[in-house]
């Protein structure tokens with residue numbers, strides 16, 4: 001069972017996600033007027049003996065209100081960047097700035113409240129579909145819930161169930177497919193109506209028709225929000241304002257799809273390979 005397979009790492013992350021503010025650390029519950037994020041010379045090694053740095057001296061601007069995409073080979077450190085932004089871990093060197101302030105000084109609870117997240121191991125609670133989308137809301141806002149369901153293109157599935165939104169899923173409920181799971185996680189992020197959106201392979205289990213519809217819906221939803229998406233399928237990153245190519249923990253290229261394809265570098269080859277695979 002998926003739910004039973006919570007790895008030690010995941011438990012650690014859940015612990016880290018605990019809303020407890022670390023004792024003795026200063027924290028603020030407000031962001032500066034400039035809400036851009038910037039990673040400054042981040043070097044990060046996962047805790048544990050013998051681990052090599054996963055990110056080395058990474059500096060990256062994530063402008064407010066824009067979509068930044070991170071691509072690269074498996075293991076290049078894409079997910080790690082999102083985890084650092086979400087503060088599951090702290091980097092050993094460098095810092096993350098938000099405007100002219102430091103992200104580390106912002107209250108955990110406050111910061112996570114601003115972020116809509118779909119991670120690869122996103123959790124489905126043993127509860128109804130409605131409560132899995134409107135997490136923490138005893139009485140979900142039905143208008144927002146409908147919008148979230150429509151954006152995540154999951155209405156047909158919900159309507160096909162006798163109990164609809166009240167169907168129980170998760171450990172003690174109905175089984176759901178990976179694609180349905182991803183769509184529920186997307187709907188959850190949309191329902192939250194967040195300022196920041198962090199998606200890690202949020203649509204990779206979907207068939208291409210569904211993915212296309214959802215990406216089109218999300219494009220509208222992303223407008224004016226600060227978005228960071230990690231994706232293997234390049235079709236989902238083409239419209240990003242900036243595409244960052246990561247290789248073995250280093251940023252090796254960045255630019256728009258047009259700029260990067262024109263450059264004829266690593267991104268160009270990733271695109272070429274995917275097109276060849278698709279043929």
Ligand SMILES: Nc1ncnc2c1ncn2[C@@H]1O[C@H](COP(=O)(O)OP(=O)(O)OP(=O)(O)O)[C@@H](O)[C@H]1O
Pocket residue numbers: 009046047048051054072073074075076077078079080081
């Ligand atoms: N909890 C952990 N402890 C130790 N090493 C880890 C941990 N999580 C990830 N790593 C290692 O860090 C490196 C980068 O992992 P990361 O998940 O950031 O890569 P990625 O680019 O997102 O890969 P993918 O596309 O496969 O998801 C990998 O070599 C991975 O094995």
